[in-house]
Amino acid sequence: MSDKKDLEQLRQEIDSIDQQIHQLLNQRAECAERVAETKLQAFSAENGEGDISKVIFYRPEREAQVLRNVIARNNGPLEGKTVARIFREIMSACLALEKPMEVAYLGPEGTFTQAAAIKHFGQSVISLPQPSIANVFSQVESGQCNYGVVPVENSTEGMVSHTLDNFMDSPLKICGEVELRIQLHLLANETASSETIKTICAHQQALAQARNWLDNNWSGVDRIAVSSNAEAAKMAKNDPTIAAVAGDIAAEQYGLMTMAKSIEDFANNTTRFLIIGSEQVPTSDSDKTSLIVEVNNKPGALLKLLEPFHSSGVSLTRIDTRPSRTDIWSYVFFIEFEGHQDDETIAHILEGLGDYSRVLKVLGSYPKAIL
Structure with a gap:
């Protein structure tokens, strides 16, 4: 009887705590609504009857600071990132009260890019x-969507060239980044079997990420690269001769059975995605900066490009190349490094690069990925 009473008392305590959490959530939501009203009033005072769609409700640097603070002050028993993911959804729901955000992503439904969008912005977006x-770039450039999410690199297969190429001519800025652990499965509809499957479809990156496993287990089956893993899942949904390499979100979206789980060749397979928007992001105190630079095709050009970072003690996190659109056998460098373009040291480096670069385009400074 004593154990039963103790358990009942603990349940009552949980109910009481839940009630307090509920009240605090609503208080936070009411505060978010007041924030929206204050921003609208300030905009109207400055712009009269101007286009209120230009009011900025989402602040990437502010959300990054909140999530870092959540992790820093957490003392368990829940893990810091677990609590931060809960706060991500709270902020997402509260932001939707201020203004529902529309985010473009590489589709169709069920792609890893959609999963990255949800991870970064929360379920309420x-x-x-x-x-x-x-199309993701054009939707954001035209103002039809507030932000976009695009893949930029995979830990085993490198950079996504289409994303880099779109940055060449786009006025958009990088506003954030998100990293997503990629688990690939072999999916098919419920009537399929190893005897019926004649083709395996996926995005070319996914086929490459599972190349060894497919060679060892399905060597005699044709592989076809399609626009996305979700597109492959969509094809497999109604065709028992097709299997798709895709993730959990695609399996759920298209009602597919899993023939084999976690077929990626490397257990730490991760893809990084960029958040693109029209606004420059202020510093969050833990940032990265990305830029595109083209230098004259002369001996020592790359060394001269990188030396200011070395001498200033700035850590480069990525450097890649793309062919120049103006000269044959010339290249544009895509460079990422720690720090914000408004930092004194970074601003000095950028000023020096501009003196001898043919093209220098800062793509944006943005908070480092947290979750």
Whole structure:
């Protein structure tokens, strides 16, 4: 009887705590609504009857600071990132009260890019699938979507060239980044079997990430690269001769059975995605900066490009190349490094690079990935 009473008392304590959490959530939501009203009033006072769609409700640097603070002050028993993910959803729901955000991503529904969008913005965002990376850029450039999410690199297969190429001509800025652990499965509809499957479809990156496993287990089956893993899952949904390499979100979206789980060749397979928007992001105190630079095709050009970072003690996190659009056998460098473009040291480096670069385009400074 004593154990039963103790358990009942603990349940009552949990109910009481839940009630307090509920009250605090509503208080936070009411505060978010007041923030929206204050921003609208300030905008109207400055711009009269101007276009209120230009009011900035989402502040990437502010959300990054909140999440870092959540992790820093957490003392368990829940892990810091677990609590931060809960706060991510709280902020997402509260932001939707201020203004529901529309975010474009590389579709169709069920892609890892959609999963990245949800991880970064939370479940309350309105995510809109696009047929290509170029379409994601155009939706944001035209103002039809507030932000976009595009893949930029995979830990085993390197950079996504289509994303880098779109940055060449786009006025958009990088506003954030998100890293997503990629688990690939072999999916098919419920009537399929190893005897019926004649083709395995996926995005070319996914086929490459599972190349060894497919060679060892399905060596005699044709592989076809399609626009996305979700597109492959969509094809497999109604065709027992097709299997798709895709993730959990695609399996759920299209009602597919899993023939084999976690077929990626490397257990730490991770893809990084960029958040693109029209606004420059202020410093969050833990940032990265990305830029595109083209130098004259002369001996020592790359060394001269990198030396200011070395001498200033700035850590480069990525450097890649793309062919120049103006000269044959010339290249544009895509460089990422720690720090914000408004930092005194970074600003000095950028000023020096501009003196001898043919093209220098800062793509944005943005908070480092947290979750």
